[in-house]
Amino acid sequence: MPLLAYWVTYASLDRAQTDWYLFWRARFRAGEPLPTDLSYIFLHVYETLHGVGFNRPEAAFAHLQRLWRSYRVDHPQLDHHLVDWLADFIRYYDLDDEVTRAWLDEAWVHAHGDLAVHYWLERGGGGEVPEGVFQHLISYRPEQNKFYRDAEDKAALDTLLRRAVVLTDSFYRETTGESVFERLKTKATHTVERRAFSGAVFEGPDFQYTVATIRQYRQDGRLSKLLTQAVRHAENLARKQVGFRSLLRDVKLPANLAAYLDVHLAPALATLQPPSPVQTPPAPERPRVQLDLGRLATLQQESEQVRGRLLEETEPGEASTDLEPSISPAVPATPALPAAPLAAVHRPPLPAQVAEGELTEVDSIAEVLAGITDAARDLLRQLRNQGWEAPEGDLRLPPGVFTSTLVDEVNEAAQPRLGDVLLQQQDGRLVAVDDYRNELAFLLGTPEPAALTPPLDGPWGALAGLLSPLHLEVLAQLLQTDLTLGELEVFTTARHALGSAVLEDLNSHALDTVGDILVDPYGDPLTLEDAYRDDVRRVLHASGLVHPE
Known part of the structure; x- marks a missing residue:
């Protein structure tokens, strides 16, 4: 039975949905993960977080792991929620054994933001750059351009681009004796704290804990800018390798770093292949028509004879008195006017010198x-x-x-x-x-000058750098008035998003930076915490959404 509900509880289910849930849960416990809607999975997760059906927390933890691994491919949203809740589960129930330590070693790659970079560097960096690290440090999104979409082997291209991050670090280690993450690190740090099972339906005692004290790797932008340019340089090498028609513009790297990347990325470049040309299917052969030219000439002659007799029998201006249908003399067709030529496309003259790969289109x-x-x-x-x-x-x-x-x-x-x-x-x-x-x-032409906005420092500046425009819009609404859960859903649905997911992300970013949530997700209506209203107003002012009072 289909089910779509947020913060689902038993009361959310009708009789048919309850029957299906109990059947599905029994089959999953028996080792048969049947396909089902995400809301049923969350309901079972909430049960397990409370220990329903388990004598020991270790057994409940193993069950949550199996639930996550069974459904994370069909429901990628589970990566965002269950990874955090499993980590919370370890702290909340004070688990410490080989199973939980092994899971922590596996699950850190699903972290995001500065925490993802922290875990990666804590384990030595190098090797494969996890998705969370790459997405956080690189401000450019390769997957949005035509070159990436048309690539024959996207996995090889991903490996090449992420390799540029590791090679940039290697270059700094060889030339300065320091990692690029140490060389360009900021002094700003912040302590990441979490409230256990934030965003879940959980009725146990409130529990908060410290995750780690980490650096804000994108605080001043130098590190992110350098690594982004290295990735774009690597993509340009790939474009040249496969003969793509244009290059990314404004790629600026120190000459010695660019040369280093050229040399060390060469083996990976050799594996790239140009996209296969699109084969245009041959046009179907048109059937041949055999014309009898002699018969055509006879028909034309007979037609001219009939037309001549009719013209002789009818004087100009007189109507024909024949009972037979008359044939009007042919009216010469008005010559067709030639199609108007397309208006000339006007463009300014190109600069005297245009770099290779620029303005090609x-x-x-x-x-x-x-x-x-x-x-x-x-x-x-x-x-x-x-x-x-x-x-x-x-x-x-x-x-x-x-x-x-x-x-x-x-x-x-x-x-x-x-x-x-x-x-x-x-x-x-x-x-x-x-x-x-x-x-x-x-x-x-030249763009209009952008309005100046005041800079933000510290944890609130870090939060402002993580919030999406939709997060800012929700905060602006909450700064003006409380929102019911229904109003939030209407507001976010009009912007192609789920209200619960937007609120969860917003509070997650706030926990990672300022150490607390901004909106109680269990309230209805939702209310912005009074203690943070002035700080939120500063964040929105820096984003150009509100004026300071």
Whole structure:
């Protein structure tokens, strides 16, 4: 029986859903993980966190592990919740044996943010860079561009790009005697504290504990900027290797580091293959028609004779009195006007010197801009002014026009000229494809100056750096008025997100940085904690959403 409920309890189920849940749970305990909806799994997780059905916490912990491993592929959301709750379970029930220590050694790769970097470096760094570390340290997303999407072997490309992070660290160790993470580290640290089973339906005594004291690796941006440029340099090497038509722009690295990466990435580059050409199916052979030219000539002659007799029998201006249907003389067809030539595509002259791989698609982009409406061009200008990525709710549109309509217009104009799209809609945000941003910037002109915002330091500055635009919008709403759970769901659903997940992420980031949650997830209505209202107002002011009082 289908079930979609948040913070699900027994009271959330009707009779048929209860029957299915009890059947599914019995089969899972017997070793048969039947497919089921995520809400049933969460209900069973909540039971297990309370120890329902288990005599010892060690048995409940092993059961939670099996539940996570059985369903994490079909329900990736479990990685976000169950990994943390399993760690909480160890602390809450004071477990300490080989099984739990082995699990901690396995599960750290699922951490995120500064905590992921902390665990990775604590284990020596090097080797494969975990997803959480890469996503946190690199401000560029390769998977959003055409080159990555068309790659024959994405796994090999991922390995190459992440290898650039490890090689940058190796370069610093060889040339300075220090890891790049030590050389460019910030002095800022913060203590990560957690409330056990945060976000779960749990009625046991409240329990908070300290996870670790860690550095804020993206605090001043130097480390992230260097590693991001190294990854982009590695991608340009891959693009050259497979003969891709354009390179990423504005890649700036010290010459000796670039040379080091060139040498040490060469073996991995050799394994990359250009994408297979798209085979156009041959056009079906048209059937041959044999014409009888003699018969055609006879028919033409007979037609001319009939037409001549009719013209002789009917004087001009007189109607035919024949009872037989008359045939009007042929009226010469008006010659078709030649099709109006396409308007010339105007673009500014290219700079005197253009670096290799730059502005390679400027003519095609100019054609795209010439073929779309003013509203669509204005949408592109707004994206340019906001760094080529913006929440859809922040974009100014003509009355009655939807973002998706303009996106379709731009992409339909781009597809035949570029073989690619220019815009992507991702989780309520509109993003311009990286490969064409320089051409768009060149053709759209100079962007408007961005408004200055006050800097934030310390834990609240770290939190501001982690919050997404949707998190900020939710905080801005809560700063003005309390929200019921239903109102939160309506607000986030309009932005293509689940309210419970947004709230969980928001509180998780707050715990990682300022050491406490900002909104009690069990309240209805949801209320912003009074002690943090002024700090939240500063975060929103720095993001340009509210003015300071």
